Amino acid sequence: xxxxxxxxxxxxxxxxxxxxxxxxxxxxxxxxxxxxxxxxxxxxxxxxxxxxxxxxxxxxxxxxxxxxxxxxxxxxxxxxxxxxxxxxxxxxxxxxxxxxxxxxxxxxxxxxxxxxxxxxxxxxxxxxxxxxxxxxxxxxxxxxxxxxxxxxxxxxxxxxxxxxxxxxxxxxxxxxxxxxxxxxxxxxxxxxxxxxxxxxxxxxxxxxxxxxxxxxxxxxxxxxxxxxxxxxxxxxxxxxxxxxxxxxxxxxxxxxxxxxxxxxxxxxxxxxxxxxxxxxxxxxxxxxxxxxxxxxxxxxxxxxxxxxxxxxxxxxxxxxxxxxxxxxxxxxxxxxxxxxxxxxxxxxxxxxxxxxxxxxxxxxxxxxxxxxxxxxxxxxxxxxxxxxxxxxxxxxxxxxxxxxxxxxxxxxxxxxxxxxxxxxxxxxxxxxxxxxxxxxxxxxxxxxxxxxxxxxxxxxxxxxxxxxxxxxxxxxxxxxxxxxxxxxxxxxxxxxxxxxxxxxxxxxxxxxxxxxxxxxxxxxxxxxxxxxxxxxxxxxxxxxxxxxxxxxxxxxxxxxxxxxxxxxxxxxxxxxxxxxxxxxxxxxxxxxxxxxxxxxxxxxxxxxxxxxxxxxxxxxxxxxxxxxxxxxxxxxxxxxxxxxxxxxxxxxxxxxxxxxxxxxxxxxxxxxxxxxxxxxxxxxxxxxxxxxxxxxxxxxxxxxxxxxxxxxxxxxxxxxxxxxxxxxxxxxxxxxxxxxxxxxxxxxxxxxxxxxxxx
Amino acid sequence: xxxxxxxxxxxxxxxxxxxxxxxxxxxxxxxxxxxxxxxxxxxxxxxxxxxxxxxxxxxxxxxxxxxxxxxxxxxxxxxxxxxxxxxxxxxxxxxxxxxxxxxxxxxxxxxxxxxxxxxxxxxxxxxxxxxxxxxxxxxxxxxxxxxxxxxxxxxxxxxxxxxxxxxxxxxxxxxxxxxxxxxxxxxxxxxxxxxxxxxxxxxxxxxxxxxxxxxxxx
Numbered sequence: 001x002x003x004x005x006x007x008x009x010x011x012x013x014x015x016x017x018x019x020x021x022x023x024x025x026x027x028x029x030x031x032x033x034x035x036x037x038x039x040x041x042x043x044x045x046x047x048x049x050x051x052x053x054x055x056x057x058x059x060x061x062x063x064x065x066x067x068x069x070x071x072x073x074x075x076x077x078x079x080x081x082x083x084x085x086x087x088x089x090x091x092x093x094x095x096x097x098x099x100x101x102x103x104x105x106x107x108x109x110x111x112x113x114x115x116x117x118x119x120x121x122x123x124x125x126x127x128x129x130x131x132x133x134x135x136x137x138x139x140x141x142x143x144x145x146x147x148x149x150x151x152x153x154x155x156x157x158x159x160x161x162x163x164x165x166x167x168x169x170x171x172x173x174x175x176x177x178x179x180x181x182x183x184x185x186x187x188x189x190x191x192x193x194x195x196x197x198x199x200x201x202x203x204x205x206x207x208x209x210x211x212x213x214x215x216x217x218x219x220x221x222x223x224x225x226x227x228x229x230x231x232x233x234x235x236x237x238x239x240x241x242x243x244x245x246x247x248x249x250x251x252x253x254x255x256x257x258x259x260x261x262x263x264x265x266x267x268x269x270x271x272x273x274x275x276x277x278x279x280x281x282x283x284x285x286x287x288x289x290x291x292x293x294x295x296x297x298x299x300x301x302x303x304x305x306x307x308x309x310x311x312x313x314x315x316x317x318x319x320x321x322x323x324x325x326x327x328x329x330x331x332x333x334x335x336x337x338x339x340x341x342x343x344x345x346x347x348x349x350x351x352x353x354x355x356x357x358x359x360x361x362x363x364x365x366x367x368x369x370x371x372x373x374x375x376x377x378x379x380x381x382x383x384x385x386x387x388x389x390x391x392x393x394x395x396x397x398x399x400x401x402x403x404x405x406x407x408x409x410x411x412x413x414x415x416x417x418x419x420x421x422x423x424x425x426x427x428x429x430x431x432x433x434x435x436x437x438x439x440x441x442x443x444x445x446x447x448x449x450x451x452x453x454x455x456x457x458x459x460x461x462x463x464x465x466x467x468x469x470x471x472x473x474x475x476x477x478x479x480x481x482x483x484x485x486x487x488x489x490x491x492x493x494x495x496x497x498x499x500x501x502x503x504x505x506x507x508x509x510x511x512x513x514x515x516x517x518x519x520x521x522x523x524x525x526x527x528x529x530x531x532x533x534x535x536x537x538x539x540x541x542x543x544x545x546x547x548x549x550x551x552x553x554x555x556x557x558x559x560x561x562x563x564x565x566x567x568x569x570x571x572x573x574x575x576x577x578x579x580x581x582x583x584x585x586x587x588x589x590x591x592x593x594x595x596x597x598x599x600x601x602x603x604x605x606x607x608x609x610x611x612x613x614x615x616x617x618x619x620x621x622x623x624x625x626x627x628x629x630x631x632x633x634x635x636x637x638x639x640x641x642x643x644x645x646x647x648x649x650x651x652x653x654x655x656x657x658x659x660x661x662x663x664x665x666x667x668x669x670x671x672x673x674x675x676x677x678x679x680x681x682x683x684x685x686x687x688x689x690x691x692x693x694x695x696x697x698x699x700x701x702x703x704x705x706x707x708x709x710x711x712x713x714x715x716x717x718x719x720x721x722x723x724x725x726x727x728x729x730x731x732x733x734x735x736x737x738x739x740x741x742x743x744x745x746x747x748x749x750x751x752x753x754x755x756x757x758x759x
Numbered sequence: 760x761x762x763x764x765x766x767x768x769x770x771x772x773x774x775x776x777x778x779x780x781x782x783x784x785x786x787x788x789x790x791x792x793x794x795x796x797x798x799x800x801x802x803x804x805x806x807x808x809x810x811x812x813x814x815x816x817x818x819x820x821x822x823x824x825x826x827x828x829x830x831x832x833x834x835x836x837x838x839x840x841x842x843x844x845x846x847x848x849x850x851x852x853x854x855x856x857x858x859x860x861x862x863x864x865x866x867x868x869x870x871x872x873x874x875x876x877x878x879x880x881x882x883x884x885x886x887x888x889x890x891x892x893x894x895x896x897x898x899x900x901x902x903x904x905x906x907x908x909x910x911x912x913x914x915x916x917x918x919x920x921x922x923x924x925x926x927x928x929x930x931x932x933x934x935x936x937x938x939x940x941x942x943x944x945x946x947x948x949x950x951x952x953x954x955x956x957x958x959x960x961x962x963x964x965x966x967x968x969x970x971x972x973x974x975x976x977x
Contacts, residue, residue, distance in 0.1 A: 062815055065811075092846045093845040540840060599886055
């Protein structure tokens with residue numbers, strides 16, 4: 001203030017010298033004095049619950065005069081401004097707040113500004129799907145998968161710990177919400193993966209063909225999925241392959257299942273990966289006592305090459321080719337006695353050698369391009385071939401399967417709230433099955449042409465709608481279908497939202513029916529899904545509750561003359577050409593699922609809990625009456641926990657899985673209709689542990705791991721086999737997985753190119 | 760007396776210029792103190808001040824650039840994940856604004872993008888390294904391609920290397936070459952024009968001393 005007074009006296013002196021009337025300069029003087037005057041403004045910033053907000057910026061709009069709140073929410077600053085002003089409070093996690101203020105020169109104190117918590121993210125549709133947008137990205141990263149105890153690094157096995165899926169260790173595939181394994185499709189970069197599992201002996205679940213580290217992330221939809229995909233009654237599991245490799249490296253691994261090596265070369269705009277592996281499960285089976293009699297333990301080999309190229313900033317081309325070979329042999333009891341078969345099988349001995357040989361080749365090429373951040377284009381082609389030369393005793397069983405596909409998709413981001421996607425895909429596939437020396441060779445070729453459109457509209461940040469329509473034409477069945485899809489989400493609070501999803505999902509009948517000499521070719525089946533969920537998600541804690549109803553129609557039914565008294569429980573049965581077939585089968589599934597994931601409460605720990613309840617029945621295939629299938633457990637419960645111990649660089653993961661028993665059929669109980677699948681196997685418990693220790697030897701980064709599955713060595717029963725002795729007396733034999741407790745150890749070494757060129 | 764008149768005129772003039780066009784002076788003064796102070800409260804205040812500068816001169820890329828930089832700097836101290844991300848959302852927004860005004864990315868905006876990704880990763884490295892580690896690396900690479908002489912890129916690479924556990928190829932020993940490379944490049948820079956970012960030298964010198972300390976212990 002003294003400066004202003006000093007200046008004033010100076011000015012009056014100047015005026016005197018210049019002989020100017022002091023008054024003439026007075027208005028100017030007043031302005032300058034008021035400009036110099038400092039007005040103190042102070043107060044407090046709180047949230048809607050009156051809690052102080054620390055670090056908020058409080059200022060006069062469009063000036064540099066402002067202050068910052070302390071831990072008690074208090075602010076205080078001085079300004080030279082006067083008159084009508086706006087006081088603005090800013091904070092990263094709250095909505096900006098303004099308050100009009102008239103500054104007269106007198107200090108303004110005791111102001112209270114209330115700030116509302118900001119709604120940061122727009123709503124995302126989550127019903128039926130475990131892929132979410134934004135930062136949460138995908139449901140499971142590769143690291144999540146390999147560090148989940150009990151998954152053994154298998155992408156599909158890890159999904160059995162998500163809600164909606166059934167725990168199963170004797171059959172391949174995903175059993176989702178009452179659906180059979182064939183109802184779930186695995187999709188890699190928009191391309192349907194044919195024979196997702198290596199074939200093995202019956203009753204032995206094999207690994208899926210997907211190495212977790214070749215994918216950026218996994219999106220699992222347990223129903224109500226997008227119009228982009230079809231030909232799956234239940235679910236799709238989407239895998240997105242990695243883009244350009246980060247750096248050149250060499251990777252070597254050894255474990256009880258074999259050896260592998262891979263190398264990556266990174267150029268400026270492209271990268272190439274090549275790898276090879278040799279598998280031999282001898283060490284694994286030597287350590288654990290197998291419930292199967294392997295005369296040839298599973299052995300095999302594989303090789304792959306992957307090329308990625310970014311021709312420009314917003315485009316990427318990827319091409320992959322992979323091939324695998326596997327063989328195995330087990331001795332099994334002659335099933336003819338179980339099924340009461342009097343044909344060729346009964347002429348074989350009591351024990352039969354079952355041999356499998358599987359050759360697989362899969363090649364894909366995809367190109368993605370974004371144009372001016374407004375349009376995107378995806379084009380993909382693929383070809384795959386799978387040949388199984390199995391032997392059942394002396395009889396060869398050959399299956400050859402091929403699939404070629406093309407897909408094109410365009411998306412127009414009309415604005416940041418509205419986008420339109422249109423696309424088309426063509427799938428040509430066929431299967432040939434040969435059982436030389438007897439019966440027949442049968443094959444089919446199918447061509448499915450589809451077109452689809454989907455609109456994503458977020459009219460408000462709290463509302464998102466995604467309607468879609470899919471058209472599919474089957475050349476083999478000469479049938480066209482239209483499948484509408486719809487999903488929507490609405491915010492119910494700053495951290496919570498509700499979603500809906502539904503639609504119609506069509507699929508051809510299982511291959512079995514097109515490979516038989518039956519007189520009638522069954523048509524497509526369909527399922528209608530109705531899904532609703534509510535989700536609460538805040539800073540790495542997510543709770544979700546989801547309910548659904550599923551209605552199955554046009555399922556295939558087989559009619560046997562003796563269906564009232566005999567049921568052949570064999571999922572690999574050969575159809576008798578004389579039986580009747582139609583599409584009058586049906587079914588339903590109702591369920592409730594809970595999911596809780598917490599990455600926050602415990603430092604370095606991540607755990608999730610899932611629970612699924614299902615009530616389902618169906619009348620299909622060779623079922624005589626509506627019944628709950630043998631792969632359904634009413635209650636499924638999983639707890640997965642992971643903890644990283646910083647000090648010893650060790651990741652520990654533990655999983656507990658529980659499910660109630662599976663239904664089974666007891667042929668000793670008569671009549672069949674009243675006793676069909678009424679038995680229940682014992683409950684299933686599994687505890688799995690994984691340890692991974694990270695260490696570097698010079699430039700070599702290494703991981704040593706040990707996995708123990710079924711730690712308690714529980715004798716799991718997944719069903720029963722009833723073997724008749726010829727006099728109508730049955731022996732009850734339990735069916736279980738190939739191995740109970742297994743121990744699997746291994747190590748991985750990787751050498752990343754030292755980036756000297758960076759210096 | 761004429762002198763006095765002139766002085767008072769200048770004094771009056773100074774009063775008006777603070778309200779008018781020259782953003783460079785307050786920007787330089789505010790950022791330099793922000794950059795060198797170790798007092799967190801003060802850092803927060805100056806960060807907010809940079810926000811006011813960016814708001815007052817919204818058409819200058821530099822005001823947005825420094826505000827974004829301040830947000831990243833502050834985010835490292837914020838342990839609450841939601842707040843941490845909110846700060847970085849703002850940093851992203853300001854950076855985008857700067858790039859939009861510039862019309863294209865340059866080495867400094869790439870380094871900034873890399874820092875944002877790194878900070879996003881650091882709040883929860885176990886969950887996030889895969890996604891943000893890549894964005895972080897890619898942007899450093901972009902910066903190097905745009906200008907291999909940018910010292911901040913090497914300095915930041917040094918910092919992140921230093922705070923990476925030894926078992927993962929980090930530690931002081933591995934970080935030192937980056938800081939030393941940066942030192943030479945910092946020496947060539949002038950620190951008079953706020954429009955040509957020159958920050959980092961002071962911290963770089965500090966880290967070189969830190970890295971060398973351990974060498975003695977070994």
